[in-house]
Amino acid sequence: MFDAVLIANRGEIACRITRTARRFGIRSVAVYSEADAHAAHVAMADAAFCIGPAPARESYLDGARIIEAAHRAGASAIHPGYGFLSENADFAEACAAAGIVFIGPPAAAIRAMGSKSAAKALMEQAGVPLVPGYHGAEQDSAFLADEAGRIGYPVLIKASAGGGGKGMRIVTSADEFAMALDLAKGEARAAFGDDRVLIERYLTRPRHIEIQVFADTFGNVVSLFERDCSIQRRHQKIVEEAPAPFMTDARRRAMGEAACAAARAIGYVGAGTVEFIAEGDDFHFMEMNTRLQVEHPVTEAITGQDLVEWQFLVAAGEALPLTQERIPLRGHAVEVRIYAEDPARDFAPSIGTIRHLRVPFEDAHIRLDSGVREGDAIPIHYDPMIAKLIAWDEDRAGALRHLRRALAAFEIDGVQTNLDLLRRIAALPAFSEAELDTGFIARHAEALMPSAEAASDAVLAAGVHLWLRAVPVAPAFADVDPYSPWSRCDAWRLNGDGYQDVIVDDGIAKHRLRAYPLDDRRFRLALANQSIDVAVDETAPNDVLRVAIGGDVTRLSARRFGESIVVFDEGRRHALSIVDPYRAVSEASASSGRVTTVMPGRVVELAVIPGDTVAEGDLLVVVEAMKVQFRIVAPRAGKIAAVHCAAGELVEEGAELVTFDDTP
Incomplete structure (x- = not known):
């Protein structure tokens, strides 16, 4: 076994690999970009080396620097995790040339499956069924448009060299093809x-089923069964489970044998995943991912095996730990991916600092894989995944119960997240009934992304309690007359009950409230149409409040950040702001002549210059955020007065990109 392994990755997968290395007594070596100097995976490792600036191309994709760091650290092996260099055949060969073990398949196997087109041609020769399409080398735009017409719309454009939803576009008509092709090629590049x-x-109602395979250098190949990864957004998985619901033994055996045959055909070694798309009784080969997958924890949960341990053993020249007939399949596991993104804005990435983080308690039923901590930043340069939450039980219904419980305990503030979406998915009857396909989110959009709801009375009461607690109580004129009632800064009134007026904005409505303090933990709260008695118990740890209104008690957690108060109700985040009625309100608003970004990112294309005349919907700028490209188009017809950005420039959220000439 290896004495030291360098982990050529970041975030949760780097932390996850480090945990297994530690259990084996292997020294773990982290690498990091300048943006990740204080990241969790760096703090967790036994040693760490900086490999360059924040952009991935100058750090995590720089194979030469990573190999140099491995030599400096005395690491005899490199584990690439997933993404970055994990499926880079040139890097695998460079490791071998440097005398370092690449913990992954041989370069030839990576190349065989690294091109989706070549892989499909290989599978076609092997008799594996494929989705009708064009998988050739010709890339002329007009030729590809003709092929799309021959195949018949709708069609799916996919990057040949990678996955993860990057470089993928659904096209429903010939009119949309050229623009979708440009975006797909740009993201792939x-x-x-x-x-x-x-x-x-x-395919309109397909399920995404994948088979986990493992092979060693002795010719042994096994299947560790299947995963259903049908629930996706932007063609990237966010919910995965194993085993696949409604999978029959015969289908499992057939798909497992096909996946193992694909691995044998290319001389595969190590962990890999063969992905199929299934509709009705048919299944079609999509691609093979020659690496460990993001969703591998659900396979570990149902088999009781540590797949990173298997990777270490195989890379060290040992045989697979188990033969096919000895691999257990027990219970059911579901994984959800928690991302820093805003589902209400087409899942746009969210950048910022995690200023509050509370995670569910891990036990026999709950596992959490994460690479961030409270106070960490979500940088613009990398995938915005915060954590993976995995729930297991003896059956699917039990796993879903534990998943819902854990999601209710998850709290994040500082960035937008998809937590509410995941909670709604877990609670949806169609999900409980396993009515799954890749169009699940779009089909249930109304239920999964409803309009925001105003804060409840309990949430408002918690916010008012924190606000009252922060009202200054030190005498205003203590040095003059500390006993004067006019020195008091609380709710005291000369005649009648003392009270404090407060306006609370929950983002939907402004609530004009009047609080009558009774003591440190009790007050009467006058709402718009009623008055309620509130008692707040703060004896529980971790900012937990028990808010009693009449005989009803609600358990919440709340924190104050300046004039902002964030309250979590079963994990649901409510951001409350205290409105100062005497503060001047800015009259400035976004003019229709200003085009701004809705997210931070890098400008990858400018389609206009000052003086250009554009029509509504014309392309102005393409911004790339976390490997996804977004087209910013003209909100109306007009003439461009100024362009405030340049290709390659990083822009902040809300930055003005283009200004229209509003001269009559």
Whole structure:
């Protein structure tokens, strides 16, 4: 076994690999970009080396620097995790040339499956069924448009060199094809350095089923069963489970044998995943990911195996720990991916600092894989995943109960997240009934992304309690007359009950409230149409409040950040702000002539210059955030007065990009 392993990755997967290395007594070596100097994976490792600036191309994708760091650290092996260099055949060969073990498949196997087009051609020769499409080398735009017409719309454009939803676009008509092709190629170029694409018929109600395979250098290949990864956004998985609901033994055996045959055909070694798309009784090969997958924890949960341990053993030249017939399949596991993103804005990434983080308690039923801590920043340069939450039980219904419980205990503030969406998915009857396909989120959009709701009375009461607690109580004129009632800064009144007026904005409505303090933990709260008696118990740890209104007690947690108060009700975040009625309100507002960004990112294309005349919907700027490209188009027809950004420039959220000429 290895004495030291360098982990050529970041975030939760780097932390996860470190945990297994520690259990084996292997010294773990982290690498980090300048943006990740204080990241969790760096703090967790036994040693760490900086490998360059924040952009991935100058750090985590720089194989030469990573190999140099491995030599400096005395690491005899490199584990690439997933993403970055994990499926880079050149890097695998460079490791071998440097005398370092690459904990992954041989370079030839990576190349065989690294191109989706070549992989499909190989599978077609092997008799594995494919989705109808074009998988050839010709990349001329007009030719690809003709192929799309031959296949028949809707079609799916996919990056040939990678996955993870990058470089993928659904096209429903010929009129949309050219623009979708440009975006897909741009994302593929940015994510994989290769803009080749393939085109396939888009199946309307498919399920995404993948088989976990493992192979060693002795010719042994096994399947560790399947995962259903059908619930996706932007073609990237956010919910995965194992085993797949409604999977029959016969189908499991057939798909497992096909996946193992694919691995044998390319001389595979290590962990890999063969992905299929299934509709009705048919299944079609999509691709093979020649690495460990993000969703591997659900496979570990149902088999009781540590797949990173298996990777270490195979890379060290040992045989697979178990033969096919000895691999157990027990219970059911579900994983959800928690992202820093805003589902209400088409899942746009959210950048910021996590100023509050509370995670569920891990036990026999709950596992959490994360690479962030409270106080950490979510940088613009990398994937915005915060954590993976995995729930297991003896059956699917039990796993879902534990998942819902854990999601209710998860609290994050400082960035937008998809936590509310995940909670609604877990509570949806269609999910409980396993009515799954890749269009799940779009089909249930109304239930999964409803309009925001105003804060409840209990949430408002918790906010008012924190606000009252922060009202200054020191005498205003203590040095003059500390006993004068006029020196008091609380709710005291000369005649009648003391009270404090407060306006609370919950983002939906402004609530004009009047609080009558009774003691340190009790007050009467006058709402718009009623008056309630409130008692707040703060004896529980971790900012937990027990808010009693009449005979009803609600358990909340709340924290104050300046004039902002954040209250969590079963994990649901409510941001309350205290409105000062005497503060001047700015009259400035966004003019229709200003085009701004809705997220921070890097400008990758400018389509206009000052003086250009554009029509409504014309492309102005393309901004890339966390490997996804967003087209910013003209909100109306007009003439461009100024352009405030340049290609390659990093822009902050709300930055003005283009100004229209409003001269009559």
